[in-house]
Amino acid sequence: MLSKKKMEIGIEVEALCNKCKAATVHVVVAIKSQDMVRVMCKTCQSLHRFKAPESKGVKKAAKVQKAQKVKLTPEARESKKWNKLLLAADPEKAVAYSMSSVYAENDIIQHTKFGLGVVVKILDPSKISVVFEDGVKNMVQNLK
Numbered sequence: 001m002l003s004k005k006k007m008e009i010g011i012e013v014e015a016l017c018n019k020c021k022a023a024t025v026h027v028v029v030a031i032k033s034q035d036m037v038r039v040m041c042k043t044c045q046s047l048h049r050f051k052a053p054e055s056k057g058v059k060k061a062a063k064v065q066k067a068q069k070v071k072l073t074p075e076a077r078e079s080k081k082w083n084k085l086l087l088a089a090d091p092e093k094a095v096a097y098s099m100s101s102v103y104a105e106n107d108i109i110q111h112t113k114f115g116l117g118v119v120v121k122i123l124d125p126s127k128i129s130v131v132f133e134d135g136v137k138n139m140v141q142n143l144k
């Protein structure tokens with residue numbers, strides 16, 4: 001029986017991934033010789049030299065999962081929420097933005113430059129926070 005799996009481009013092999021810090025499934029992408037095999041990690045998509053996994057003491061799943069957990073920053077979470085608002089906004093209900101108007105939260109506005117927007121916060125009687133496709137902008141309201 002062969003001790004080593006025969007390397008072939010396109011096959012899946014278990015290899016050590018430096019990025020994942022674990023033995024993960026890799027796809028063979030290039031072979032120069034049996035000792036110089038390039039593989040791509042299916043978990044993190046990084047390309048590197050094939051490194052045989054150690055048979056003992058390599059914890060797989062738990063470590064991989066930890067490395068993959070991406071925590072959203074509060075800003076990213078907020079912007080996701082706003083994106084949803086924007087997607088749900090009905091353009092038919094949008095009113096043309098005017099600096100002299102007074103707005104309420106969730107009002108849908110149409111801005112000549114930024115396009116469709118949703119009022120997310122009333123900052124003070126003369127300032128509102130509006131989410132546009134470009135991001136959140138502070139706008140003037142109730143200008144006398």
Ligand SMILES: [Zn+2]
Pocket residue numbers: 017018019020021024041042043044045046
């Ligand atoms: Zn990896």
